[in-house]
Every structure is written in structure tokens, then in C-alpha cells.
Amino acid sequence: MPDIPLLLLIAGFLILLSILTSKVSERFGVPALLLFLGVGMLAGSDGIGGIHFDNALVANFVGTIALAYILFSGGLDTSWQNIRPVLWRGLTLSTLGVLITALLLGLFVWLVLDFSFTASLLLAAIVSSTDAAAVFSVLRSRAVSLKGKLRPLLELESGSNDPMAIFLTIGLIQLLTVPDASWLALLPSFLLQMSLGTAIGLGTGSLASLVLNRIRLDYEGLYPVLSMSIVVMVFGLAETVGGNGFLAVYLCGIVLGNHDFIHKRSLMRFHDGLGWLMQISMFLVLGLLVFPSQLPTVIGSGLLVSVFLMFVARPIAVYIGLWRSQFDLRERTLVAWTGLRGAVPIVLATFPLLAGYPQSELIFNIVFFVVLTSVLLQGKTLMPLARWLGVDEPLASRPRYPLEFERTENMHGETREFEIQPDAAVVGKCIEDLELPSDVLILLIHRGERFVVPRGQTRIEPHDALLVLAEPNLLHVARRVLEVKASATKPAVDAGVCSEKTGHSDNTG
Incomplete structure (x- = not known):
């Protein structure tokens, strides 16, 4: 029987420690996710905490729920007016760009590592998406933004490319583990998942706005609970009918965030805080799941994968995706380098573990090493490169007003x-x-x-x-x-x- 008070004490201490380490992120420009992972690794089996944790099912469940809330929070904070001019280029990068990255990297892994072609594509698909939280934590820590339409483009791409990577990962796992699975079945499945996810996300976003405005709850504290229930319902509905739940919650957040509804300001703050809690919880659990003593065995393979991904696969995908666009060569180069990998690849690396694939532990360790390498190298050099290319600008600070108004049932302004x-x-x-x-x-x-x-x-x-x-x-x-x-x-x-x-x-x- 586990010692519940001790578990609560440890959980609270680890979350507090993760929050305090975020100050290091602000000071030295290291993405906070790396520090959160570090806290989990220090607390794990090979660290000073000695907490033994190897339950991939729990890690996958925590990661899935956390990603749903993180994507919803990101969508809620996305301005349609800002992303509309770069909509098609952003969607191109988040779909075709992810596919090209996975194909190029998969071919490279198949040629240089001891993996089958399908397993090579699986490894490539897992690390094919970028992490918006990692990118913008670096920008905020240096009080820097990006010129023109670069920021909305990266915001849209990073927020919307996870569904494509998730689909590729799950589809390739089926090809590896199900004898009768066929490559030809992936395309209809992709179209079905994306179309259903899009329809459910757009529809539930409008419906959620209507519900929040029409319902009259006696207690204001119930509105955040209502919004939390909307997220899990949208995700569950999309997955139940065969759609992509992550795409659905992201689009639901975008639609809802661009509508006017009561208690909007307080609900957006609530989900911003909830998103941070989900990030910390997810990174801590994933940090506990990894065994640092196993990473030295994959240093060679991990470096090869990281170098090819950062310097070849991602740039080619970006240059193709932005071909004949309004972005010049300097801006395309910055986008190509802004491919930080984050929590999503590590969460996706738990899927092969759950499926019982023989090389799943090796894939997990390589993915973890690739994420660490990407965050360390790209995270530390992102702003110097932006400055050298001349595409950076000071981050506009928003004033904190001494008074604030918010729409309620009796006030519609x-x-x-x-x-x-x-x-x-x-x-x-x-x-x-x-x-x-x-x-x-x-x-x-x-x-x-x-x-x-x-x-x-x-x-x-x-x-x-x-x-x-x-x-x-x-x-x-x-x-x-x-x-x-x-x-x-x-x-x-x-x-x-x-x-x-x-x-x-x-x-x-």
C-alpha cells in the first residue's frame, strides 16, 4: 500500500522545484521543458531521488491528457486575425512539412542504423513535430520577438503539427505490429481522422461559446470546471468516432478564443495556468520514465539522427513548404532552425512501448536524446541566429492596468x-x-x-x-x-x- 501523504509531499515538492527552476530558464535562455525534464530525471531511479518509475501506460495517459489541455490553451490564446495571413503556409508546414521531414529522416535512419525501413520511419515520425512552448519560452526569456509574420507562422505550425506526427506514429505502429495492416489503408484513415477532427473542433468551439454565454451558473467557480469538461469531452468525442482528438481540441480552442464569452479573461488565465501545470506534470513523469544510465549507449545513433534532422531534413521540408512564399531567404532560414523538439516526441515514444514492439526501448532512448540535443543546441543558438539574420525585434511589453473589466451575465461590453x-x-x-x-x-x-x-x-x-x-x-x-x-x-x-x-x-x- 503506497504512502499517500508521502506521495503528495514528493509531488508537491517536485512541482515547486520545477517552478523555481523556471527562473533559470528566464536568466540563461534555456527552455523550461529541459529543466522540468531534468528535475524528473534527478528524482528518478538513476537520480538522487531514487524514485523507481517504469510504467509506460501511466506516462502515456498523463502525456495524452496534458497534451490535450496544452493544445487547447494554445488554441485559446491564438488570434485568428494574426494567423489568417499565414494560414495556408502554416498548414503546409504542419502537414506536408512533417511528412517530408519524416520521409527524409526515415530514409537516413534506414541507411545508417540497424532498423527496418518501417521502424526507421516510425522513429522519424516520432520526432517530426516541433514544440511551440519550447520556442516561445526562449523568445520570452530574452525579451525578444520576431519580425513580420514569422511569429504567427511558427505559432500556427508548432500548434498544429502534432496531429500529423501522432497519426504517422500510430499508423506505423499498426504496420509493425498488425500482420494484416496495409500501407494503402493509411491514406483513407488520415483523411477520415483529419476531417472528423476538424469538423468536431470547429463545431464544438462554436457550441462551447454558445453554452458559456447562455448557461447561468450560480457559482463563478464552476465556469473553469465547465471549460475543463469541454476539453475532455471534445477529445473523447473525436477519438470515439475515429477523428483526431488533438486536432479537435486545438481547433476548439481557436474558435472559442476568437469568440466573445462571459468570464473570458479569467478563463483564459485559468487555462494558461492549467497549461503550465500540465507541462510540468508531463515533463516530470517523462523525466522519471527515462533511465539516464541507458543514454550513453545511444549517443552515436542519437547524434547522427539529431544532426541530420536539424541540418538536412527540417531545412529541406521548410524550404519546400515556403517555396514561392512572401518569406525571404533569411526568414526561411530562421524557420528552418526553429524546429525545437519537446514533449510530444517523448510522449509518442511511449506508444511503441505500450504496443510491445521489440526495439521500443531503443527508440525511446534515441528520441529522448534527440530532444535533449535539439533543446540544448537550437534553444541556445536561436536568438543569436535571429539577431545575425536581422529578423528579431524587441518584445513589446503589455502594460498591467490598475483596473480591469470582464464580461459577465449582466455586462456585455x-x-x-x-x-x-x-x-x-x-x-x-x-x-x-x-x-x-x-x-x-x-x-x-x-x-x-x-x-x-x-x-x-x-x-x-x-x-x-x-x-x-x-x-x-x-x-x-x-x-x-x-x-x-x-x-x-x-x-x-x-x-x-x-x-x-x-x-x-x-x-x-
């Missing part, structure tokens, strides 16, 4: 931030002179390092960030008013119109 560009027509005007609808309220102005409480005589200055409250349809009107460019034919605004020169008396700190 929402807040939105508008940054005033220097060439905007409203620059120099008083708030009372703006042609805004009467139901549009400017709550606060972020100006430099301080906040200004707006009054009718407060003058709009360049680079002001206006926090605006209004109904969703009126926010579109406010956007047109605040973002319209100044006309060269219009006379300059008289600086003496406003009774308040700068609004300094409105400073709230």
Missing part, C-alpha cells in the same frame, strides 16, 4: 487596447472632440511609464495606449476612429483647443 500611432488623425485632439459613439468609454490611458485618467479635455498624444470599454460591435467603430491616418489636406489641430495641455493632473501612477 468588453475592453480592448488601442495604441495611437504618430500619424493617426486623433493625435493632438481632445477626447471630447473624438467622433466616438456615446457608448464607447475610454477608461484609462497608458502614457510612457504612467497611467492617465482621461477627461474630456485630455489631449491624445502619439504612442498613447487607450483602454476602451464598449460593446463588441462598437469596438469596430472605435478602431476606425482611433486608427485612421491623418489627412494631409486637413488643417493642423489647434494646440489651444483643450483646456488641459497634457493631462498631467490626471496621473494615477
